[in-house]
Structure formats: structure tokens, C-alpha cells
Amino acid sequence: MKSKETILWIGGISGFAQSYFQAFSLTEEWVVVGVEKTKPSWLPGHVTFLSCDLTDNLQELIKYIKFDEIDRVIVSIRPPLVTYRTNQQAWKYAQAMLHGLTVLLNSLPSQIRQIVHISSIATVDHHPRQSMFSEKDDRVSSSQELSNPYDRFKRACEERISHWATSSNPPKSYTHLRFGAIFTDAPGCIQCQSLAMQARLGPLLATPIDCNSGRNAATLLHLILSSPHDKVLQPVYFYCRPLHFSRPVSYGTYLQTYREAYNMRYYLTVPDRWVRLFVLGFHALTRWLGGLVPYLESIDYLLLVTLNEHSFDQTLVQQDFPELVLREETILQCFERRRRVQ
Numbered sequence: 298m299k300s301k302e303t304i305l306w307i308g309g310i311s312g313f314a315q316s317y318f319q320a321f322s323l324t325e326e327w328v329v330v331g332v333e334k335t336k337p338s339w340l341p342g343h344v345t346f347l348s349c350d351l352t353d354n355l356q357e358l359i360k361y362i363k364f365d366e367i368d369r370v371i372v373s374i375r376p377p378l379v380t381y382r383t384n385q386q387a388w389k390y391a392q393a394m395l396h397g398l399t400v401l402l403n404s405l406p407s408q409i410r411q412i413v414h415i416s417s418i419a420t421v422d423h424h425p426r427q428s429m430f431s432e433k434d435d436r437v438s439s440s441q442e443l444s445n446p447y448d449r450f451k452r453a454c455e456e457r458i459s460h461w462a463t464s465s466n467p468p469k470s471y472t473h474l475r476f477g478a479i480f481t482d483a484p485g486c487i488q489c490q491s492l493a494m495q496a497r498l499g500p501l502l503a504t505p506i507d508c509n510s511g512r513n514a515a516t517l518l519h520l521i522l523s524s525p526h527d528k529v530l531q532p533v534y535f536y537c538r539p540l541h542f543s544r545p546v547s548y549g550t551y552l553q554t555y556r557e558a559y560n561m562r563y564y565l566t567v568p569d570r571w572v573r574l575f576v577l578g579f580h581a582l583t584r585w586l587g588g589l590v591p592y593l594e595s596i597d598y599l600l601l602v603t604l605n606e607h608s609f610d611q612t613l614v615q616q617d618f619p620e621l622v623l624r625e626e627t628i629l630q631c632f633e634r635r636r637r638v639q
Contacts, residue, residue: 301326304522305367307401308374312481313415315339316511319482321519328367330358351397352390364406369522372458373415374398376450378487378599381591388446395453402461409469412462413521416473418507418537418609419445420452424601428505429545431610432533445598459532472521472530474514477537477607480631481511484639489632492555500567501549505606507537508551510631516624517614531617535609540622545608551628558632576600 303326306314310331318340327344331337336346349358351374376391421427421435422443437443440452455473462471478488488508517536524530538545556564583597615622626634 302368306371312483317515352393391450411470419448426605478508505545506548534614
């Protein structure tokens with residue numbers, strides 16, 4: 298009998314994964330799969346790293362993974378958020394990733410006891426207004442209902458993982474962690490870069506948009522991995538802002554906190570309406586030229602998110618993991634820690 302469990306992390310080279318590995322000491326054996334050609338410097342030395350592109354050299358990966366030693370699986374894959382591809386091209390690429398994920402899932406052995414999917418609020422459509430949206434408010438019955446390729450991809454990942462887990466013999470425990478914007482430990486964190494660009498000249502958007510620390514999100518994953526084998530987990534959890542924010546806060550609150558963490562005393566604030574006009578103008582331009590100009594459609598997708606509230610009811614995750622709120626860091630602590638290490 299093995300003395301340690303072995304965890305396979307598919308896509309374990311993301312900013313979120315970096316937040317996890319830098320926050321916690323590892324008591325398990327880990328195998329991390331990522332698209333990088335070489336092992337990232339921040340991965341602990343004893344972690345096994347395998348390079349693989351799910352759209353390309355999957356058979357090579359399958360030959361090297363010792364599947365009979367894997368006990369649990371984490372999946373955190375996504376296509377690029379900012380990409381030169383048009384929406385049509387992006388969906389074609391996403392379909393290739395989905396095919397690779399399906400092949401990998403079907404290669405997993407019967408002794409796998411749990412799969413955790415790092416999912417996204419994009420699975421419930423990223424653009425309509427969502428106010429204290431909960432797991433039971435989800436009315437999306439199929440990924441085909443979603444029009445944006447990123448949203449459709451993340452929902453399709455959930456569908457394929459859920460199907461694999463429930464149709465396995467015996468059925469497997471599975472959980473989808475739906476995160477929103479997270480401020481990770483990676484230098485290239487897109488959410489942190491966005492705040493940095495607005496820090497000297499930017500709006501204090503009054504729109505409530507949930508954001509969280511990457512370390513907080515990693516703490517939830519750690520609690521799940523540390524749970525007793527007989528703990529019953531829900532299929533889906535929303536965890537999109539720190540639990541000590543009992544109510545949603547404006548996106549501008551995060552920008553103010555960023556400025557405080559970086560001791561910024563001089564900056565200019567842009568009126569919200571200017572931002573709204575810019576986003577609507579950019580969207581009109583995208584509808585006219587989107588398929589002709591690289592990056593336009595993916596940037597338009599991200600900008601449109603700012604027009605509506607995106608806040609989520611986190612009662613379920615707080616009930617099942619009451620210790621989570623005691624282990625959270627504040628958003629200010631997150632930014633101050635990033636400032637020290639960058």
C-alpha cells in the first residue's frame with residue numbers, strides 16, 4: 298500500500314497553480330502537466346513536470362504518465378483570454394482542447410477517487426447581470442446555449458468531467474470550483490495588470506464585480522484536498538470574493554485597495570460614464586471589424602464584463618467549509634504580498 302497519495306494536475310502551470318504551490322507545503326506526490334517546454338522555476342523540485350499541449354502531443358503524455366499510481370486529479374485548463382484568434386477560430390482551438398481532455402479522462406484508471414475542476418463563473422454566461430447569483434440559479438442546460446467560445450469551453454469542460462465521474466465504475470467524487478477574477482501570485486496575472494494600468498489614471502467603477510485573492514482560492518482547494526475521504530462535497534461551489542465581504546463591493550474598491558498597497562498618493566479618477574461610452578464604442582467597432590482585426594473580439598469580451606454586476610451567493614461554500622473565512626487573507630494583504638515579491 299502506498300504511503301502517499303499521488304495527485305495529477307492537468308494544467309497545473311497557471312497563475313492559480315503558482316499561488317497554490319507557493320502557499321502550501323506538499324504532503325502528497327504530485328504530477329503536473331502543462332504546455333511549457335520546461336519545468337517552471339516556481340514548481341517545487343520534487344514535483345514531476347510533464348510538458349504537453351492537449352491539442353497536439355497527447356499520446357506522448359499518455360505514454361509517460363503512470364496512470365496506475367494516480368489517486369486524484371485536478372483539471373485547470375482554459376484557452377487564452379486575450380488572443381489574436383477570432384471567435385470562430387477560438388472555438389475551433391477550444392474544441393481541440395476538449396477532445397484532448399476527453400482522451401485524457403478516458404485514460405484514467407478505475408482507482409481514481411476524486412476529480413476537482415477549477416472552473417469559472419463564465420459557465421453561467423459572463424455578460425448578463427448577476428446579482429448574488431447562487432448555484433441553484435444556474436439555468437444553463439447545455440454549453441451549446443452559450444455564444445462566447447470561452448464561456449462555452451468552460452461549461453463543456455464541466456459537462457465532460459461530470460459525465461466521466463458519474464459514468465465511471467464506481468462513480469467518482471467531483472467538484473467544480475467556479476471562481477471569478479482572482480489576483481494570483483504570477484507576475485503576468487491579467488487581473489493585477491489591469492489594475493496596474495488603471496492605477497494612475499482610471500475609474501472607480503461603482504459596478505459590483507466579485508474579485509478574490511489567488512491565495513484564498515488556493516486555500517479552498519487545499520481544504521478540499523485535505524478533507525476526510527467520506528466528506529460529501531457539492532458538485533458546484535461559487536467562491537468569487539473573500540467571505541469576510543458579506544456583501545459585494547464595487548470594482549472601484551479593488552482599485553482603491555491596489556493604490557493603497559502600492560502607496561500611490563497621486564492619481565486621476567476617470568468618470569464611470571466615460572468608461573461606459575468607451576466600452577460601448579469599442580463593442581460597436583468590434584461588431585464592424587471583429588473578424589478582421591486580431592485581438593479585437595477577445596478584448597471586447599473582457600471589456601463587456603464591466604458593464605454589469607457580477608456578484609455571487611457564497612452560502613454553500615461557507616456552510617461546507619466554515620474554516621475558510623478564518624484562513625483568508627484580505628485583498629490589501631494580497632496586494633502587499635505581491636508588492637514584496639515582485
